[in-house]
Amino acid sequence: MQKSEQLFSQAKQHIPGGVNSPVRAFKAVGGTPPFISKADGPYLFDADGKQYIDYVLSWGPMVLGHNNEVIRKAVADAIENGLSFGAPTELEVQMAELISTLVPSMEMSRMVNSGTEATMSAIRLARGFTGKNKILKFEGCYHGHSDSLLVKAGSGALTFGVPSSPGVPESVAQHTLTVEFNNLATVEEAFDQCGDDIACIIVEPVAGNMNCIPPVPGFLEGLRAICDKYGALLIFDEVMTGFRVALGGAQAHYNIKPDLTCLGKVIGGGMPVGAFGGKREIMAHLAPSGPVYQAGTLSGNPIAMSAGLAALNAIQAPGLYETLTQNTERLALGIQAEAKAVGVPMTVNYAGSMFGIFFTEVEKVVNYQQAINCNTEQFNRFYHKMLELGVYMAPASYEAGFVSAMHSEAIIDQTIQVARSALESL
């Protein structure tokens, strides 16, 4: 860790907290984050030359594993033609067509540069389309860092939201209602109270920012029905679940059709890309065909589109998602079985190639309160032992884990063995 420690202290001189995105700083688990120098397949290599099996995968994008040859070649080829034009390209046409083939509810789409931009723009569009002001989101769901989404529930059963960060005005936060994930009654209550002014519900169809919490049966169906009843739009934030829970995303897996969908991560193949899209009649309200403004200097950038197209073509390989799902289940159940054998209370959740490990006595974790009540102190000790033994997981107990196509059964089994040693050391 010598080189990482040196880099971290250097980084802290000129970058707030030493990192360009907070969770990378290991604040939740403590210690020094390994600085990464390269990645390949299922592995990360740090600045001191240590190898790790990686279950973060750049926070989701690397569903094919790191440094994929096909994506790398697509980027190298695209670079030959110039880095950015600020004018329409054929690549963008191909991308929009491919998105609507893989995710049919996205009849039209617009490219952006991050998940944050995708959700922020989708919400503006929902408000512009419906003429309503409020939005409804769920406790523990994360939709990027735009003002109206950095909002937590106020105290009391149904109060208007309060900012979850300084810098977000209360006057903005009060338009965001926050209710409990997997609890339709709280959604109905919110709509009873102010359904006439709710533009949209935005939801992670499988929550991945309070560890991994899949929807309980009927939850997503219920959201669809409530939106239809009140004329609100249903936005699926599939930045994490898109091309990960299934080829067609969570909406294919659970067979629910949202009005708008937000994408990110996998769609860029590792480049900074996001997208939002949905029904033609809604998307037609977007500038320049409609009045709702949205734009981007580098949106649809040719290098990013080339990487994304290569990724989206490669993930269509027959059987890829079946194998991913099987291997993820093998990992999650394998670790859970070791915990049981060692006598550590633990439960696991998984959906497609997302998983979450909860140190808790609770049998099935379905909401934020249960997720944050887990034993974080035990998680942190487990985390550091895993890291020491060469397994890199998300450095906080409230983050989902990811499996890639390069995580073979042998690598999964090796990870389960390591987890056994880590659990025994607790």
Ligand code: PMP
């Ligand atoms: N939505 C979800 C569900 C996410 O998980 C994230 C990022 N983890 C975002 C939005 C924001 O994406 P980005 O970090 O690319 O802005």
